Structure formats: C-alpha cells, structure tokens
Amino acid sequence: MKRLLSIEFQKIWKNKASRVLLLTYFILLSFIALIASIKFSIGTFEIRIADQGIFNFPYIWHFNTYVAAFFKIFLAIVIVSMMANEYTYGTLKQNLIDGLSKKEFILSKFLVVGSFAAASTIFVFIMSLILGYSFSSYNELSIVFSDLEYLLAFFIKLFAFFSFCLFLGILVKRSAFALGFLFVWFVGENIFYWLLKFVILGGDDKHKNFGDTIIQYFPIESMSNLIKEPITRLSAIKTIENAVGGAQTAKDYSIHFSQISIVLVWTFIFILTSYYILKKRDL
Amino acid sequence: METILKISNLNKIFNKHLHAVKNVSFEIKKGNVYGILGPNGSGKSTTLGIVLNVVNKTSGDFEWFGGKVATHDALKKVGAIIERPNFYPYMTAKENLELVCKIKGTPFSKVDEKLELVGLLERKNDKFRTYSLGMKQRLAIASALLNDPKILILDEPTNGLDPQGIRQIRDIIKVIASQGTTILLASHLLDEVEKVCSHVVVLRKGEMLYQGTVHNMIENNSFFELKSNDMLRLKTVLDEQSFVENTIEEDGKLLVYLKQDIAAQDLNSYLFEQNIVLEHLVKRKNSLEEQFLELTKN
Numbered sequence: 001m002k003r004l005l006s007i008e009f010q011k012i013w014k015n016k017a018s019r020v021l022l023l024t025y026f027i028l029l030s031f032i033a034l035i036a037s038i039k040f041s042i043g044t045f046e047i048r049i050a051d052q053g054i055f056n057f058p059y060i061w062h063f064n065t066y067v068a069a070f071f072k073i074f075l076a077i078v079i080v081s082m083m084a085n086e087y088t089y090g091t092l093k094q095n096l097i098d099g100l101s102k103k104e105f106i107l108s109k110f111l112v113v114g115s116f117a118a119a120s121t122i123f124v125f126i127m128s129l130i131l132g133y134s135f136s137s138y139n140e141l142s143i144v145f146s147d148l149e150y151l152l153a154f155f156i157k158l159f160a161f162f163s164f165c166l167f168l169g170i171l172v173k174r175s176a177f178a179l180g181f182l183f184v185w186f187v188g189e190n191i192f193y194w195l196l197k198f199v200i201l202g203g204d205d206k207h208k209n210f211g212d213t214i215i216q217y218f219p220i221e222s223m224s225n226l227i228k229e230p231i232t233r234l235s236a237i238k239t240i241e242n243a244v245g246g247a248q249t250a251k252d253y254s255i256h257f258s259q260i261s262i263v264l265v266w267t268f269i270f271i272l273t274s275y276y277i278l279k280k281r282d283l
Numbered sequence: 284m285e286t287i288l289k290i291s292n293l294n295k296i297f298n299k300h301l302h303a304v305k306n307v308s309f310e311i312k313k314g315n316v317y318g319i320l321g322p323n324g325s326g327k328s329t330t331l332g333i334v335l336n337v338v339n340k341t342s343g344d345f346e347w348f349g350g351k352v353a354t355h356d357a358l359k360k361v362g363a364i365i366e367r368p369n370f371y372p373y374m375t376a377k378e379n380l381e382l383v384c385k386i387k388g389t390p391f392s393k394v395d396e397k398l399e400l401v402g403l404l405e406r407k408n409d410k411f412r413t414y415s416l417g418m419k420q421r422l423a424i425a426s427a428l429l430n431d432p433k434i435l436i437l438d439e440p441t442n443g444l445d446p447q448g449i450r451q452i453r454d455i456i457k458v459i460a461s462q463g464t465t466i467l468l469a470s471h472l473l474d475e476v477e478k479v480c481s482h483v484v485v486l487r488k489g490e491m492l493y494q495g496t497v498h499n500m501i502e503n504n505s506f507f508e509l510k511s512n513d514m515l516r517l518k519t520v521l522d523e524q525s526f527v528e529n530t531i532e533e534d535g536k537l538l539v540y541l542k543q544d545i546a547a548q549d550l551n552s553y554l555f556e557q558n559i560v561l562e563h564l565v566k567r568k569n570s571l572e573e574q575f576l577e578l579t580k581n
Contacts, residue, residue: 010385014373098359099387
C-alpha cells in the first residue's frame with residue numbers, strides 16, 4: 001500500500017497543475033477562517049459574523065463541513081486529470097507492462113481518493129477546533145466533541161464524490177469531457193427531479209411527493225443530502241424568520257444512517273464498475 | 284533449455300468480428316533472439332499486448348516462466364517497449380525511471396547505470412517532453428532494462444527514427460543481445476531482423492506461417508536459376524521431375540523451386556544426359572526479405 005501511494009503521489013506532485021490545484025484547495029479551505037473577520041453595518045448597527053454564533057461548538061462542525069465541501073471541485077479536477085492523463089500519455093499501458101496489475105492500479109487510484117478525503121477531513125477538523133476555541137461561547141469538552149458525525153459525513157461525501165470523478169475519468173478517458181459529463185449529470189438529475197415532481201406528478205413547492213422520494217437515491221443528490229444547509233439553523237436567522245412571520249417548519253439537520261448507506265452503495269458501485277471497465281478494456 | 288514464454292492456441296477477436304490473432308502457438312527459449320515478422324496489421328502487436336497484460340485474450344493460453352507466477356509479477360522480470368515510448372512528459376528522465384523502479388521493485392541505483400548505457404546520462408534532469416523521438420526511444424529501452432530483465436520485448440523499436448537513431452537503437456540491441464539477454468523483436472524491417480535474430484515467427488493476418496530459425500527459413504528454399512538455348516525443352520523436362528516443386532520463367536531465365544534439395548552438379552549432369560546444355564546455372568537462396576514476401580504474399 002505504501003508502494004502504491006508513493007507511486008501515485010509522485011505522479012501527482014511532479015505535475016505542476018495538480019500541485020497548484022492542491023495547494024489552492026488547502027489555502028482556500030483555510031480562508032473559511034476569514035469569515036470570522038467579516039463585518040458589516042446596518043444603519044448604526046455593526047454586525048460581526050463571528051459574534052453571530054457560526055463558530056459555536058457544536059454548530060461549527062456542521063457549518064465548516066458544509067462550506068468546505070464547496071471547494072471539493074478543485075480536488076475533483078486533480079483526480080479526473082490524474083486518471084485521464086494515464087490514458088493520454090499511454091502510461092496506463094506502460095504501468096501494466098512494467099508489472100502493475102489492473103487491480104493494483106485501481107487500488108492505487110482509490111487510495112489517492114481516500115487520502116484526499118481523509119486529508120480534507122483532518123484539515124477541516126483541526127481548523128474548526130482552532131476557530132471554535134477562538135470564537136465559541138462554549139468550550140466544555142462534551143460540547144466541543146459532540147456532533148462529530150458531521151465530519152464522518154464530510155469524509156464519506158468527499159470519498160463518494162471523488163470516486164464518482166475517478167469513475168468518470170476511467171469511463172470517458174479525457175479530463176475535459178469527464179468534467180463536462182459530471183456537470184451534465186448534475187444538471188440531468190435536477191431536470192429529472194423537476195420534470196417528475198412538477199410536470200409529471202403535478203406537485204408543488206410545499207408538499208413532498210414521489211419525486212422527492214426517488215431523487216434521494218441519485219448519486220449527486222444523495223451526496224449533497226448528507227450535510228444539509230446550516231444557514232437557517234443559526235439562531236440569528238431563525239429570529240429574523242420569526243419576525244418576518246414565515247411558516248415555522250421544524251427542519252431536520254442531522255445526519256441519517258440511511259443517507260450514509262445510499263452514498264456508500266454508490267461509492268461501492270463506482271469502485272467496482274471502474275475495475276470492471278479497466279479489466280474488460282483492451283488498451 | 285529453459286522456456287521463458289509459452290503461447291498455445293492464442294486467439295483474439297476484436298469487437299466480435301475482427302479476428303486479429305488466429306490460433307498462434309510458439310515458445311521462447313532462453314538465450315535466443317527472436318524476431319516476429321509480419322506486415323502491418325498482421326497481429327504482432329496484439330500478440331505482444333496479450334502476453335503483456337494490456338489486451339485481453341479471447342481464447343488460448345500463455346504462460347511466463349513455466350506458469351508458476353501471476354502475469355503481473357512475471358512482467359516485473361520482463362522489459363518491454365511497445366510502439367511508442369510512454370512516459371510522464373512533466374517528469375524528468377530520472378524521475379520517470381524512478382517511478383518504474385517503484386513499480387518493478389528495483390533499487391534506484393540502476394537508474395544512472397541504464398541511462399549511461401543508452402547515452403542519456405547528461406540529460407537525465409531534463410523533462411521528458413523536451414526529448415527528441417530518438418532520445419525518447421532510448422529512454423524507453425533504458426526503462427525496459429532497469430530490472431535486468433530475463434527477456435526484452437521490443438515492438439517496432441526503430442519506427443519513425445532517422446538513420447542515426449535507427450543505428451543507435453540497433454547498436455544498443457546488439458550489445459544487449461551479446462550479453463545473453465533473450466530478446467523478442469517485432470518488426471517489419473527485415474534486414475534488421477536478419478542481422479540480429481536467430482529465430483523467427485512469421486505472422487500474416489493473425490495466422491502463424493512459419494516458426495523456426497532464420498537459417499532454416501532461408502536454407503529450406505534454395506532454388507536454381509537456369510538458362511539454355513532450348514528453354515521450352517528445359518522446362519518440360521524439369522516439370523516431369525519428382526524433386527521439382529514448380530518452375531517459373533523470369534527475365535529469360537528459368538527459376539526452379541525444389542521439393543527436395545539436390546546438388547548443382549547432379550542437376551547439371553542429369554540435364555546433360557537429357558541432351559540439354561546449360562549456359563547459366565546458379566543455385567540461390569532467397570534473402571530473408573524475398574522469403575518473407577514469398578511467405579506472406581496473397
């Protein structure tokens with residue numbers, strides 16, 4: 001395993017574009033901390049974001065994992081181009097000739113995917129700890145380390161998304177096309193949902209119907225369902241909502257095992273199908 | 284003699300209709316230099332692709348080193364370059380070779396040694412993309428030699444090179460062959476094969492036409508060039524002989540192909556007894572090229 005990782009990281013790290021993207025990713029992640037410094041004023045009021053409770057434990061786990069997940073596209077590009085390059089350069093063929101088995105090849109790629117997800121999770125964990133201890137109103141250990149399932153969900157979400165990217169890279173063989181395909185897939189899922197819910201079943205905004213039931217089993221939707229948006233959970237926002245007089249809906253923000261399993265099943269499918277494609281294909 | 288690679292009844296059908304390799308069987312023994320000959324599209328590269336684990340066979344079998352190890356482990360003891368050199372363009376030559384070392388489980392110390400052998404040591408810290416085709420091909424050879432392989436497989440190693448490049452590659456191959464490494468060389472350049480190889484396998488449209496030593500391939504088909512003032516009679520007499528395969532008139536000479544070998548003097552004296560006086564008698568062997576064209580003509 002160490003051998004495979006060292007092979008893969010040499011391939012990625014020596015590539016200037018991948019290196020820049022990796023560094024950009026982690027630098028951008030740490031910029032989440034800069035949200036703390038945002039200040040704006042409404043009339044004579046000066047509002048400082050950091051004081052609004054977004055860095056309170058355990059809410060910070062939810063908030064940071066949600067925001068950090070937006071940057072995953074940088075690593076997705078690295079992963080897709082890493083795979084597509086092996087085809088364009090003909091090095092996949094050469095690696096196999098040099099004595100790597102197809103199984104080892106797939107394994108090494110998914111090890112990279114796993115370590116990207118793990119590194120991101122650890123980075124977000126440490127950053128949130130630091131931010132939390134600097135700004136949180138609660139510092140008791142039991143509160144600090146509650147709701148850590150958001151980190152688990154974050155890891156699984158990234159691992160699944162990167163696996164999807166890797167699968168597309170293997171399937172399509174060209175990085176630009178694979179990323180395009182990813183976007184088309186994303187749009188396609190939404191169009192499907194919209195058609196089914198509003199056009200075919202004639203549903204409306206307020207009520208859930210079969211469209212909502214089926215869409216949560218789709219890969220992109222199931223991944224984004226893992227961590228729900230944390231904004232409306234903020235007490236400050238809730239106060240505003242109440243003042244405006246909107247309908248009080250008790251929203252469920254927690255992580256559900258059922259959703260985790262859907263994502264894990266997709267991940268499993270992506271890994272196995274990637275291996276199957278590689279095995280069947282003549283290079 | 285130790286068998287390195289044994290191929291039996293190998294078949295490959297692409298997309299359910301293109302039969303690229305038809306029932307090919309041959310063995311590679313240690314210490315020989317083999318040539319695989321065949322026109323473009325005859326299934327050379329596909330056959331090599333199958334034994335090198337990049338093309339899936341449709342049926343048949345092959346085994347490396349007596350079949351005791353898995354193919355990918357066996358390939359760690361094989362050095363192979365196919366068609367064009369495949370490396371990471373953004374890495375230097377040294378880094379590329381170190382990557383291959385990691386895959387094959389070879390110490391990094393081999394890198395400089397092999398770069399020296401192919402004459403690229405002073406360019407080792409330059410990126411692969413800056414190399415000329417000849418240098419890329421030499422780097423590929425260095426890479427294939429990294430693990431001191433038991434067999435070196437080269438698929439069209441001089442394709443697309445200029446005369447100097449061809450010469451350099453050929454010299455390197457000769458050096459490697461002289462060190463006793465088994466070599467399998469696929470090529471359609473016949474003088475290349477004739478100069479380097481001891482054994483040949485000839486393929487056409489996926490079928491194996493000949494397998495054996497280069498010597499035998501040339502030797503088996505000796506023929507006579509005859510000329511007499513009565514060509515018609517000469518032809519009729521010879522056509523009746525049991526040792527004659529067929530006769531062809533060409534440029535005023537009669538080419539006589541034989542079923543079984545006969546000495547020139549025996550033929551001469553026999554014809555003399557038949558009252559035919561020859562004014563031209565040469566016993567010739569086809570060059571490998573003629574022999575090859577003869578075999579593969581359709």
